[in-house]
Amino acid sequence: MANLIAGMGTSHVPGLGVAIDNGKTQEAYWKNLFLGLEPLREWHRANVPDVNIIVYNDHATEFSLDSYSTFTVGVGESFKPADEGWGRRQVPAMQGHPELAWHLIESAMIDEFDLAVNASMDLDHGFTVPLSVAYGQPSEWPTAVVPICINVIQHPLPTALRCYKFGKAIGKAVASYPDDITVGIWGTGGLSHQLGGERVGVVNPEFDQQFLDNLTRDPLANTRLSHTDFIREAGCEGVEMIMWNVMRGALGDNVTEVFRLYHVPVSATAYGAIILENKKRRNEQ
Amino acid sequence: MERDYDDIPGTYLLDSRSYRKGYHVNMFLMSLNKEVCRDEFSKDERAYLDTFQMTDEQKLAVLERRYLDLLKLGANVYYAFKLVSFDRQPPQVMYGQMADPRLTFDEFQQMMHEGGRPIHGNRSVEEWNNG
Numbered sequence: 001m002a003n004l005i006a007g008m009g010t011s012h013v014p015g016l017g018v019a020i021d022n023g024k025t026q027e028a029y030w031k032n033l034f035l036g037l038e039p040l041r042e043w044h045r046a047n048v049p050d051v052n053i054i055v056y057n058d059h060a061t062e063f064s065l066d067s068y069s070t071f072t073v074g075v076g077e078s079f080k081p082a083d084e085g086w087g088r089r090q091v092p093a094m095q096g097h098p099e100l101a102w103h104l105i106e107s108a109m110i111d112e113f114d115l116a117v118n119a120s121m122d123l124d125h126g127f128t129v130p131l132s133v134a135y136g137q138p139s140e141w142p143t144a145v146v147p148i149c150i151n152v153i154q155h156p157l158p159t160a161l162r163c164y165k166f167g168k169a170i171g172k173a174v175a176s177y178p179d180d181i182t183v184g185i186w187g188t189g190g191l192s193h194q195l196g197g198e199r200v201g202v203v204n205p206e207f208d209q210q211f212l213d214n215l216t217r218d219p220l221a222n223t224r225l226s227h228t229d230f231i232r233e234a235g236c237e238g239v240e241m242i243m244w245n246v247m248r249g250a251l252g253d254n255v256t257e258v259f260r261l262y263h264v265p266v267s268a269t270a271y272g273a274i275i276l277e278n279k280k281r282r283n284e285q
Numbered sequence: 286m287e288r289d290y291d292d293i294p295g296t297y298l299l300d301s302r303s304y305r306k307g308y309h310v311n312m313f314l315m316s317l318n319k320e321v322c323r324d325e326f327s328k329d330e331r332a333y334l335d336t337f338q339m340t341d342e343q344k345l346a347v348l349e350r351r352y353l354d355l356l357k358l359g360a361n362v363y364y365a366f367k368l369v370s371f372d373r374q375p376p377q378v379m380y381g382q383m384a385d386p387r388l389t390f391d392e393f394q395q396m397m398h399e400g401g402r403p404i405h406g407n408r409s410v411e412e413w414n415n416g
Binding site: 059060061064065066082083084085086087153154155156192194195196197198199200201202203204205206207226227228231232233236237264265267268270 | 289290293294295296297298299300301304308311312314315317318319320323353356361362363364365366367370371373376377380383384385393396397398400401402403404407408409
């Protein structure tokens with residue numbers, strides 16, 4: 001039986017990838033952030049699952065006004081970093097895990113999540129930046145991945161509660177996967193930020209920290225927020241935080257927060273990261 | 286139809302209204318993901334724009350890189366990034382241009398270093414008008 005060991009939340013700001021790719025992490029702008037991320041990277045060095053299920057959103061890269069499904073699962077054997085307008089990011093290709101991806105689709109469909117299936121989607125910064133945050137610059141990524149793309153751009157979006165319930169369905173699917181593998185789940189995006197309009201640059205630390213507190217102590221509180229709550233309080237693009245609810249929903253009721261970082265600014269955003277270990281796993285050991 | 290987020294000031298999200306208004310301008314912006322399209326656009330911006338069913342107003346906003354106007358004309362910010370990237374500009378140039386009041390690159394960076402735009406006073410049009 002597969003074992004879901006932990007969940008991670010992290011922002012996926014493109015600038016982070018640029019800083020890592022160009023060796024700028026020790027420059028004044030980035031130094032404190034990457035110093036703060038060192039314990040996260042240490043945790044990842046000590047806890048490498050066989051597969052990471054990574055919940056992200058596509059930023060007008062692979063999906064657009066022509067076709068953007070609410071939930072899309074990547075079933076490919078491998079995935080390429082996307083050309084988002086400035087050429088492909090020079091990071092390794094990502095190995096898929098079609099067996100787990102298909103199992104997840106079959107299990108979640110029975111739980112009434114009608115998922116789109118994609119075999120060839122290129123993955124943009126929403127996906128590749130979290131990998132770099134966790135693993136740095138390896139010649140190949142240490143885990144296989146199952147990409148799950150969520151529409152958090154083109155309204156109407158799935159609700160915060162729906163995302164949490166989808167996470168529950170993912171957790172159930174992992175628990176019923178027959179092979180004895182370890183799995184991680186990541187929620188990406190956020191935290192508060194607004195990239196367009198006269199209100200560009202909004203940051204709301206109180207809202208962000210409350211959201212992080214709730215992830216550990218009261219995850220259902222984060223499911224009661226409306227999209228308008230997120231947009232008003234955390235900026236137009238802050239609504240990406242609903243993807244963290246998928247990660248949290250997949251974990252058990254009891255989690256142990258082993259890492260948290262909150263840092264302003266990263267570009268026009270508030271950067272946040274959290275690692276939550278599934279307590280169940282500890283009891284089993 | 287009015288939406289409950291319409292009173293959030295200075296905010297342009299992609300919904301069915303902007304989707305329809307901005308469909309063609311967003312699809313133009315999206316095309317810049319492809320190198321062959323970037324090449325076409327760089328050869329003759331106006332001629333390339335004319336291959337899309339955009340309004341003249343939208344085309345002019347693209348040519349003049351008026352980002353706030355592009356958003357008002359239906360473009361979404363993630364699509365607009367493609368044009369910023371095409372120009373090899375850092376996104377802060379676009380952010381500063383859209384901000385009210387307008388900010389230079391350095392001024393925008395400074396605002397973020399000071400913790401970003403505070404949420405207090407920026408939640409609603411009413412808060413904005415009460416200053």
